[in-house]
Amino acid sequence: MSKQRVVTCSINGHEESFLCRPRQTLLEVLRDVLDLTGTKEGCSNGNCGACTILLDGRPVDSCLVLAVECEGAEIETIEGVAAHGQLAPVQQAFLEGAALQCGICTPGFIMSTKALLRENPHPSEEQIRFYLAGNLCRCTGYDKIVRAVQATAEQAAAEN
Amino acid sequence: MLDFDYERPGSLDAAVVLLAEHNGSARPLAGGTDLIDHIRNERLTPDVVIDIKRIPELNVLECTNDGLRLGAAVPCSRICADDNIRSRYAALADSCSIIGGIQIQNRASVGGNLCNAGPAADSIPALIALEATCLITGPDGSREVPVESFCVSKGETVLQRGELLVELRFGPRPPHSGSHYRRFIPRNEMDIAVVGVGASVTLDEAGEAITDARVALGAVAITPFLAREVNDALIGKPATDQTYAAAGEVARGIISPITDMRGTREFRLHLTGVLVERVVREAVHRAVN
Numbered sequence: 001m002s003k004q005r006v007v008t009c010s011i012n013g014h015e016e017s018f019l020c021r022p023r024q025t026l027l028e029v030l031r032d033v034l035d036l037t038g039t040k041e042g043c044s045n046g047n048c049g050a051c052t053i054l055l056d057g058r059p060v061d062s063c064l065v066l067a068v069e070c071e072g073a074e075i076e077t078i079e080g081v082a083a084h085g086q087l088a089p090v091q092q093a094f095l096e097g098a099a100l101q102c103g104i105c106t107p108g109f110i111m112s113t114k115a116l117l118r119e120n121p122h123p124s125e126e127q128i129r130f131y132l133a134g135n136l137c138r139c140t141g142y143d144k145i146v147r148a149v150q151a152t153a154e155q156a157a158a159e160n
Numbered sequence: 161m162l163d164f165d166y167e168r169p170g171s172l173d174a175a176v177v178l179l180a181e182h183n184g185s186a187r188p189l190a191g192g193t194d195l196i197d198h199i200r201n202e203r204l205t206p207d208v209v210i211d212i213k214r215i216p217e218l219n220v221l222e223c224t225n226d227g228l229r230l231g232a233a234v235p236c237s238r239i240c241a242d243d244n245i246r247s248r249y250a251a252l253a254d255s256c257s258i259i260g261g262i263q264i265q266n267r268a269s270v271g272g273n274l275c276n277a278g279p280a281a282d283s284i285p286a287l288i289a290l291e292a293t294c295l296i297t298g299p300d301g302s303r304e305v306p307v308e309s310f311c312v313s314k315g316e317t318v319l320q321r322g323e324l325l326v327e328l329r330f331g332p333r334p335p336h337s338g339s340h341y342r343r344f345i346p347r348n349e350m351d352i353a354v355v356g357v358g359a360s361v362t363l364d365e366a367g368e369a370i371t372d373a374r375v376a377l378g379a380v381a382i383t384p385f386l387a388r389e390v391n392d393a394l395i396g397k398p399a400t401d402q403t404y405a406a407a408g409e410v411a412r413g414i415i416s417p418i419t420d421m422r423g424t425r426e427f428r429l430h431l432t433g434v435l436v437e438r439v440v441r442e443a444v445h446r447a448v449n
Contacts, residue, residue: 046263
């Protein structure tokens with residue numbers, strides 16, 4: 001059996017150290033070691049995007065990252081999105097726009113949306129659909145998700 | 161997942177030593193988008209995974225007037241974000257922008273796509289069209305291999321035990337040249353090519369005749385390959401729709417694609433002609449502009 005490793009990284013702005021074996025994915029460690037179960041397991045092969053987290057600011061499928069790779073990394077998960085017990089604007093927009101039904105895909109969509117709007121605060125519908133192509137939803141048919149992303153962008157623009 | 165050990169060398173020398181020590185039971189890890197899935201499904205059972213992402217040589221990305229140096233571990237998203245690559249080596253940026261979704265592009269490397277040697281790998285026809293050279297390092301030193309000779313069969317490359325793909329190197333782009341990669345998939349994104357075509361063309365000063373051309377075809381043979389007969393059908397010809405159509409016809413004549421879940425042989429034959437025509441037209445359009 002391979003040795004356990006100590007990995008130190010930032011998770012939602014807090015420094016965390018955890019023990020893991022090389023074969024454990026970041027998804028497994030988030031859910032089973034750190035009890036951050038907001039990140040969901042869908043396909044576990046990089047197709048569905050349910051496990052999307054931000055690694056050094058960029059969306060990745062946490063099922064395709066080894067936890068041991070994350071030494072020194074900055075990780076953001078769905079647990080870090082709402083500040084001070086208040087839903088973030090993107091979460092509020094998904095809620096108000098009914099951009100979810102079963103909700104399994106939602107944390108992944110929210111994380112991808114956060115990265116999209118940081119990179120491109122005023123995306124077109126086509127840019128939204130292309131950027132979110134790595135997140136699958138079998139409930140909504142996507143239109144409400146796209147509209148929630150547009151609403152988040154419009155709200156941010158109105159506030160600035 | 162099966163147990164394995166993990167190493168993260170900080171230098172190329174250390175990586176080569178580790179690969180040699182493990183004598184074929186080690187696997188290099190760049191973005192992991194294929195490797196981790198293969199290990200999970202036990203298609204690969206390495207004793208040790210060697211993370212090559214912190215080796216400086218494998219992270220080089222330099223696009224200058226002298227050419228392009230692309231480290232084997234550079235993720236697709238870095239390539240897509242580089243304006244110089246998008247303008248000068250457009251076929252490469254085209255392919256990197258459609259490999260998986262954004263989550264995959266943030267991890268997956270072109271070096272990994274090439275080393276997987278998939279018949280439908282999107283980056284390989286672009287690399288062949290752009291005449292990339294593979295820099296390989298191993299226990300017996302370094303060597304260079306033209307990218308069209310790198311893949312020898314499905315999933316098999318020229319890499320020998322202990323060797324590592326370090327970098328892809330591209331010469332400077334000639335004046336009046338353009339390139340493009342396009343694939344056919346039944347969706348808008350997130351799918352595997354039914355057929356993929358990469359092309360690079362150079363025009364004369366007037367922009368009227370094709371003086372050089374490299375066309376590569378993907379997903380219609382056991383590896384992506386340089387379609388020399390198609391090149392010959394373009395070189396010295398006027399840059400017109402008639403020429404592109406004739407090149408498409410030549411492409412149909414030199415392939416023997418299979419029927420599988422993504423498309424029938426007949427469909428692939430048809431698509432290959434259509435895509436060659438369209439991809440060459442777009443490459444010419446870019447060369448003019």
